[in-house]
Amino acid sequence: MVMKNEKPFVLSFEEAIGLSKRELGGKGYGLMEMTKLGLPVPPGLIIPTYVCREYYRAGRLPKQLMDMVADKLKMIEDKVGRKLGSVHKPLLVSVRSGAPVSMPGMMDTILNLGLNDEIVEALAKETGNMSFAYDTYFRFVHCFSRIVLRVPQEELDEAVEEFLRSRSFRVLDFSKLSHEDLKELIWDLKKVVGHKTGRRFPEDPKDQLKEAIEAVFRSWNNPRAKAYRKLYKIPEDLCTAVVIQAMVFGNLGQNSGTGVCFTRNPSTGEKELYGEFLINAQGEDIVAGERTPMPIHELKRRFPRIYEQLLNIAEILEKHFKDMQDIEFTIQEGKLYILQTRPGKRTLKASIKIAVDMVEEGLITEREAIERVDMSKLAQVFKSRIDPHAGIKPLARGLNASPGIATGKVVFTVRDAEVYSSKGEPVILVRPETKPEDVRGIAVSVGILTTKGGMTSHAAVVARGLGKPAVVGAKDVKIDLDNELFKVNNLVVRKFAVITIDGSTGNIYLGKVPTIKPEIPPEIRKLLNWAEKYGKHVPSELKNLI
Amino acid sequence: MQMNQKIFLVLNYLDIFKTTNEEALKLLGLSENELKLILKNLFQEGLIRRTNSEWIIEESGEEMVRGYRERLLRESSRSEEFMKYCEEFERLNKEFKELVTRWQLKDEGGMLVPNDHSDPDYDFKIIERLSVVHEKTMNVLKRICEIIPAFKIYAKRLENALNLLMNGNLEYMVDKSKESYHEVWFELHESLLKISGMKRVE
Numbered sequence: 001m002v003m004k005n006e007k008p009f010v011l012s013f014e015e016a017i018g019l020s021k022r023e024l025g026g027k028g029y030g031l032m033e034m035t036k037l038g039l040p041v042p043p044g045l046i047i048p049t050y051v052c053r054e055y056y057r058a059g060r061l062p063k064q065l066m067d068m069v070a071d072k073l074k075m076i077e078d079k080v081g082r083k084l085g086s087v088h089k090p091l092l093v094s095v096r097s098g099a100p101v102s103m104p105g106m107m108d109t110i111l112n113l114g115l116n117d118e119i120v121e122a123l124a125k126e127t128g129n130m131s132f133a134y135d136t137y138f139r140f141v142h143c144f145s146r147i148v149l150r151v152p153q154e155e156l157d158e159a160v161e162e163f164l165r166s167r168s169f170r171v172l173d174f175s176k177l178s179h180e181d182l183k184e185l186i187w188d189l190k191k192v193v194g195h196k197t198g199r200r201f202p203e204d205p206k207d208q209l210k211e212a213i214e215a216v217f218r219s220w221n222n223p224r225a226k227a228y229r230k231l232y233k234i235p236e237d238l239c240t241a242v243v244i245q246a247m248v249f250g251n252l253g254q255n256s257g258t259g260v261c262f263t264r265n266p267s268t269g270e271k272e273l274y275g276e277f278l279i280n281a282q283g284e285d286i287v288a289g290e291r292t293p294m295p296i297h298e299l300k301r302r303f304p305r306i307y308e309q310l311l312n313i314a315e316i317l318e319k320h321f322k323d324m325q326d327i328e329f330t331i332q333e334g335k336l337y338i339l340q341t342r343p344g345k346r347t348l349k350a351s352i353k354i355a356v357d358m359v360e361e362g363l364i365t366e367r368e369a370i371e372r373v374d375m376s377k378l379a380q381v382f383k384s385r386i387d388p389h390a391g392i393k394p395l396a397r398g399l400n401a402s403p404g405i406a407t408g409k410v411v412f413t414v415r416d417a418e419v420y421s422s423k424g425e426p427v428i429l430v431r432p433e434t435k436p437e438d439v440r441g442i443a444v445s446v447g448i449l450t451t452k453g454g455m456t457s458h459a460a461v462v463a464r465g466l467g468k469p470a471v472v473g474a475k476d477v478k479i480d481l482d483n484e485l486f487k488v489n490n491l492v493v494r495k496f497a498v499i500t501i502d503g504s505t506g507n508i509y510l511g512k513v514p515t516i517k518p519e520i521p522p523e524i525r526k527l528l529n530w531a532e533k534y535g536k537h538v539p540s541e542l543k544n545l546i
Numbered sequence: 547m548q549m550n551q552k553i554f555l556v557l558n559y560l561d562i563f564k565t566t567n568e569e570a571l572k573l574l575g576l577s578e579n580e581l582k583l584i585l586k587n588l589f590q591e592g593l594i595r596r597t598n599s600e601w602i603i604e605e606s607g608e609e610m611v612r613g614y615r616e617r618l619l620r621e622s623s624r625s626e627e628f629m630k631y632c633e634e635f636e637r638l639n640k641e642f643k644e645l646v647t648r649w650q651l652k653d654e655g656g657m658l659v660p661n662d663h664s665d666p667d668y669d670f671k672i673i674e675r676l677s678v679v680h681e682k683t684m685n686v687l688k689r690i691c692e693i694i695p696a697f698k699i700y701a702k703r704l705e706n707a708l709n710l711l712m713n714g715n716l717e718y719m720v721d722k723s724k725e726s727y728h729e730v731w732f733e734l735h736e737s738l739l740k741i742s743g744m745k746r747v748e
Binding site: 102104105224227228230231232233267345347348374377380381400403436437439443455456457458460461462464465466467 | 562563564565640643644646647650651654655658659660662664665666667669670673674677712713714720721722728732733736
């Protein structure tokens with residue numbers, strides 16, 4: 001077994017306390033921390049990333065690994081009072097990947113592992129819920145065949161569709177299949193496996209577990225994951241950890257469900273739970289999008305106690321991680337479990353509010369707050385806008401192809417754009433559409449107006465690339481290139497007339513239009529004050545806005 | 547002066563952009579000597595002229611390249627097939643432009659805001675989709691190059707841009723100052739439109 005000083009190949013969540021994210025992977029690290037905090041996390045094991053490195057070095061799983069897994073699994077089995085492979089109270093597990101850096105959806109996950117023809121019957125008897133047992137079994141066989149046994153998804157889907165057709169079901173009626181139907185369908189899937197791989201579907205849960213662990217390791221090097229690492233320069237030898245965790249079921253009926261939520265609103269930064277959930281479903285159903293999830297506040301109505309508990313957990317997690325979290329949870333027969341936590345993605349606006357609020361809540365310091373917001377990008381978000389109280393009506397309207405406001409003299413040719421801009425005159429290039437030779441004109445103009453084309457037109461792409469405001473596809477603007485003018489109804493606008501375009505709304509105005517500074521949320525002022533206090537550079541465009 | 551595929555490539559480029567510096571022409575895959583010789587000959591024939599550091603196409607040059615395009619297609623006796631490929635390219639072009647737009651603008655709660663590339667997942671999905679479009683494009687381009695061999699350079703340039711992009715150089719998606727995927731694509735698209743006579747659909 002493990003020698004002194006040798007790093008263990010498998011650890012329970014409790015044993016993993018103190019290990020780094022680099023060793024445990026993001027998912028394992030989050031689960032370990034939550035276990036430490038005493039949150040309701042289903043028990044589980046982590047195979048650290050260094051075992052994956054060893055797998056790649058040796059070209060196979062370490063010899064002792066499965067014995068060690070079996071050994072540690074006993075702890076889990078004792079804790080939940082279930083046993084992997086047993087027909088009496090069987091244990092099902094999930095086997096999930098988790099790299100030290102976020103690689104969303106790149107690697108593999110196998111759910112509901114531990115079922116076979118015999119055990120599914122035991123599960124059905126135990127729960128008194130045939131549909132649940134066979135629904136779960138079907139999910140497992142489908143997932144395992146695709147990911148571990150590498151049967152192409154289309155072949156499996158085809159088998160499913162063929163079956164539904166033979167029963168005159170429409171694809172959408174899939175959820176209405178009886179357990180007898182599912183039984184047959186599972187049989188069909190296994191036939192596909194036999195046909196495609198030349199081997200039988202593994203019935204022994206221990207074999208299933210071994211193959212699943214290897215599949216997760218293998219998935220570190222799947223083409224998508226490799227492409228992702230190449231793109232973001234993630235080191236190849238970081239490797240993935242494997243998390244083996246007791247399954248909890250959100251698909252046990254109307255008193256069960258699954259969901260995802262942010263501890264704060266990721267687009268505004270407001271302090272509120274934000275997310276969605278599905279009743280009688282497993283996590284993958286939310287991602288699959290075949291059923292429409294309910295907003296999280298519905299949870300408050302349906303499961304008020306769980307909602308309160310979730311609020312409380314959100315608070316604990318934020319206090320611990322000192323950041324907004326993105327949580328996955330499952331409700332199994334009225335009991336809440338947390339399956340994952342990680343820092344939540346957010347908009348720039350939300351990142352400002354969250355950083356400032358967290359200082360006020362005493363979670364982070366002022367210095368930490370300014371480090372969390374990318375000042376260089378702020379000026380992009382808060383742009384001046386046309387003064388709505390000036391009472392100036394737009395002349396015409398096109399598509400808001402590239403945000404920002406530009407005021408300049410109308411020119412119709414690249415040559416004029418070049419000549420007058422070189423004299424320091426701001427010009428707006430007005431063209432029916434832009435051709436390759438017009439690009440030079442766009443580059444020297446302060447804004448672009450076209451009468452044809454849509455959001456994906458060449459003019460729009462180029463203007464955005466250069467950060468110039470653009471209004472495109474303004475159909476009511478009729479250009480007369482010969483006479484160097486354009487008309488809107490009866491109004492004539494000649495070369496050198498001053499116009500203003502608003503690339504955020506698509507409006508076109510005659511003359512210079514008064515603009516007002518954007519409404520700057522009070523949080524930004526605070527943030528800028530702190531930035532100055534600690535000598536952090538604030539871009540001048542941003543200072544000008546205030 | 548006898549037109550050939552190499553001269554065509556240079557004149558075609560000038561016909562699209564009207565005026566260019568020599569640096570840009572170097573991307574067409576000709577050796578430096580070849581390029582110098584071609585430019586010298588075109589200049590002597592009065593098909594292009596020069597101001598400062600820029601080469602500019604003359605009307606006679608435009609006429610010449612137009613004639614050559616027609617001849618190319620006629621002599622290949624595969625013009626119907628060629629048009630079919632161009633239509634296929636148009637379909638890919640539509641998808642490509644949508645990808646570029648999503649790359650530049652992000653929908654944040656119904657508001658279109660510039661993509662600040664702070665969400666790797668968002669960008670990766672676009673690049674992933676681009677590599678699918680790229681593969682399809684390569685297939686069409688391969689057939690097109692059987693008819694117009696000079697365009698092989700576009701396959702090479704697109705490959706190169708995609709490769710740089712997928713190696714983490716995000717500016718190779720659309721930046722004007724780089725030999726980005728969009729820049730090469732746009733040039734290829736214009737070249738095809740000029741031969742097929744199809745109109746640019748904006």
